[in-house]
Amino acid sequence: MPNSTVLKACEQTEIDLSGAADWVPFDAPALVGDSLRFVSGDSRGDRFRARYYRDAEKHLHARFWLGPEAEGPPGHAHGGAVAAIMDEALGLAAWAAGYPIVVGNLNVSFRNMLPLRKVVTVESRVVSVEGRKIMVHGRIFRGDTTFAEAQCLCITIPNNGLPK
């Protein structure tokens, strides 16, 4: 089958990215702006599809689906795709906790190969705040399988992140 046919079939597929019962949808662009497009901006794309949520304690969660355009090893996600998810989701977790930041350092451990075309969950937690340094930890998993873990050092920026 030609590649274009595969992509078209994929585009037409609705992916169920619904959250857990106690999660509330989180409007990330409303907080950080429409520039947040690289990872989660295309709800019908063939690389990433994502939906963000917050739980009752305001922790950020996400459902992600990685399509054929995110492929690295055959049938599995490219490491850069996994790192990009961590960069966006963990940075966003800091924003959602009230800190306008950019990511200064991101350390990703790839624990298991992440299969394409499966919905996975990203969980994140702000674990420490020290002056301008906000440390966020996160994990991508499905069921009992952890695909990646990350520690993300976020640095607060002035002017709420807006251009001067």
Ligand SMILES: CC(C)(COP(=O)(O)OP(=O)(O)OC[C@H]1O[C@@H](n2cnc3c(N)ncnc32)[C@H](O)[C@@H]1OP(=O)(O)O)[C@@H](O)C(=O)NCCC(=O)NCCSC(=O)Cc1ccccc1
């Ligand atoms: C702003 C800053 C990160 C820091 O510069 P400045 O303002 O001049 O601050 P300064 O250098 O004074 O540091 C302050 C304190 O922090 C510490 N520290 C800093 N770095 C490191 C480190 N690597 N490792 C360890 N520590 C480090 C430093 O030692 C100091 O500590 P101290 O107070 O002495 O104890 C700058 O390097 C930069 O712009 N980098 C590019 C960022 C970028 O492009 N990111 C990607 C795009 S954003 C994205 O994609 C995510 C996203 C998702 C969702 C939504 C939105 C965004």
